[in-house]
Amino acid sequence: MDKPAKIDWYRTPLDKDVLRKLTQKSDLHGWCQAGSFLLVYLLLGGTAWYFFRIQAWLPMVVACYVFSVFVHFMSMAAAVH
Numbered sequence: 001m002d003k004p005a006k007i008d009w010y011r012t013p014l015d016k017d018v019l020r021k022l023t024q025k026s027d028l029h030g031w032c033q034a035g036s037f038l039l040v041y042l043l044l045g046g047t048a049w050y051f052f053r054i055q056a057w058l059p060m061v062v063a064c065y066v067f068s069v070f071v072h073f074m075s076m077a078a079a080v081h
Contacts, residue, residue, distance in 0.1 A: 037074070044070055 044067040051060035 040070065 044063065048060055048063035048067050051057075051063055
Protein backbone atom coordinates (compact mmCIF):
# COMPACT_ATOMS: atom_id res chain seq x y z
CA MET A 1 0.00 0.00 0.00
CA ASP A 2 1.09 3.52 -0.75
CA LYS A 3 1.68 5.93 2.07
CA PRO A 4 -0.74 8.84 2.16
CA ALA A 5 0.83 12.08 0.95
CA LYS A 6 1.94 14.38 3.71
CA ILE A 7 0.47 17.85 3.41
CA ASP A 8 2.87 20.66 4.10
CA TRP A 9 0.54 23.17 5.80
CA TYR A 10 1.56 26.79 6.07
CA ARG A 11 1.36 28.04 9.63
CA THR A 12 1.12 31.79 10.05
CA PRO A 13 3.42 32.99 12.80
CA LEU A 14 1.04 34.39 15.39
CA ASP A 15 1.61 35.19 19.03
CA LYS A 16 -0.51 33.11 21.41
CA ASP A 17 -1.91 36.20 23.12
CA VAL A 18 -3.01 37.68 19.79
CA LEU A 19 -4.65 34.39 18.78
CA ARG A 20 -6.43 34.17 22.14
CA LYS A 21 -7.78 37.71 21.69
CA LEU A 22 -8.94 37.02 18.12
CA THR A 23 -10.78 33.82 19.10
CA GLN A 24 -12.45 35.21 22.20
CA LYS A 25 -16.15 34.28 22.42
CA SER A 26 -18.71 37.05 22.65
CA ASP A 27 -22.47 36.71 23.11
CA LEU A 28 -22.94 40.24 21.83
CA HIS A 29 -21.24 39.45 18.52
CA GLY A 30 -23.29 36.26 18.21
CA TRP A 31 -26.55 38.10 18.84
CA CYS A 32 -25.60 40.79 16.32
CA GLN A 33 -24.79 38.23 13.65
CA ALA A 34 -27.78 35.94 14.19
CA GLY A 35 -30.10 38.84 15.04
CA SER A 36 -29.29 40.70 11.84
CA PHE A 37 -30.07 37.56 9.84
CA LEU A 38 -33.40 37.12 11.65
CA LEU A 39 -34.26 40.79 11.18
CA VAL A 40 -33.72 40.60 7.41
CA TYR A 41 -35.62 37.27 7.34
CA LEU A 42 -38.62 38.78 9.11
CA LEU A 43 -38.57 41.98 7.05
CA LEU A 44 -38.48 40.11 3.73
CA GLY A 45 -41.16 37.64 4.85
CA GLY A 46 -43.32 40.46 6.20
CA THR A 47 -42.95 42.42 2.98
CA ALA A 48 -44.05 39.43 0.90
CA TRP A 49 -47.02 38.85 3.25
CA TYR A 50 -47.99 42.55 3.11
CA PHE A 51 -48.02 42.58 -0.69
CA PHE A 52 -50.07 39.36 -0.64
CA ARG A 53 -52.63 40.93 1.72
CA ILE A 54 -53.11 44.00 -0.48
CA GLN A 55 -53.09 41.82 -3.62
CA ALA A 56 -50.14 43.56 -5.24
CA TRP A 57 -49.03 40.51 -7.17
CA LEU A 58 -45.94 41.70 -9.00
CA PRO A 59 -44.26 43.19 -5.90
CA MET A 60 -45.27 40.05 -3.98
CA VAL A 61 -43.57 37.81 -6.54
CA VAL A 62 -40.43 39.96 -6.40
CA ALA A 63 -40.48 39.92 -2.58
CA CYS A 64 -40.94 36.13 -2.55
CA TYR A 65 -38.08 35.72 -5.01
CA VAL A 66 -35.73 37.90 -2.95
CA PHE A 67 -36.85 36.09 0.20
CA SER A 68 -36.18 32.65 -1.28
CA VAL A 69 -32.77 33.70 -2.63
CA PHE A 70 -31.87 35.09 0.79
CA VAL A 71 -33.04 31.95 2.60
CA HIS A 72 -31.29 29.53 0.25
CA PHE A 73 -28.00 31.35 -0.22
CA MET A 74 -27.68 32.96 3.21
CA SER A 75 -29.24 30.26 5.34
CA MET A 76 -29.36 30.30 9.12
CA ALA A 77 -26.42 27.90 9.18
CA ALA A 78 -24.28 30.69 7.76
CA ALA A 79 -25.65 33.18 10.27
CA VAL A 80 -24.81 31.11 13.34
CA HIS A 81 -21.52 29.80 11.99
